[in-house]
Amino acid sequence: MYTQVRCKDIASRKEMVLLKKGLSVLMLLLCGLLLLTGCGDADEKTITLPVGKGGEKVTLTASESIPEQFPKSIPIAKDAEVQSAISTKEAIIVMYDVRTDFKEIMKLYKDYYKSSGYTDLNETIIEDSYTGSGLLNGSKLLVTISTPNPDATSVVLTYQNKE
Secondary structure (H helix, E strand, C coil): CHHHHHHHHHHHHHHHHHHHHHHHHHHHHHHHHHHHHCCCCCCEEEEEEECCCCCCEEEEEEECCCCCCCCCCCCCCCCCEEEEEEECCCEEEEEEEECCCHHHHHHHHHHHHHHHCCEEEEEEEECCEEEEEEEECCEEEEEEEEEEECCEEEEEEEEECCC
């Protein structure tokens, strides 16, 4: 039993490291989005940022429309008002607001996960906040839904391509 607990603790630490790395990348992307949205009136904006010590770079493309490469099978609410979309080589992030009820939007994505055959599903629901993630054919979909005010529901879809 001691060995099982210890292995579980090690797995837990690895998950925490991956989570921290993922959150760092997400924060970088969001900062890039903030930079991009303030850069003029063009519909689509691109910026390249250096990351890491090896000279690696990340190119961000942001717009207020859903990128062509975003999978058509992933549902977008009918009354969605796209706030921004970010594309990188590894991921696409679409952020939109909707006037549809939080529970209805949550059901839309929970049903989509199940009907599409996603595996390794993880879901967290805290009050009017939902985070769900799953894998399908090596690609990952992360859905975050929140209610910043009583009149709106915000949705962030992060689609990560196969590595």
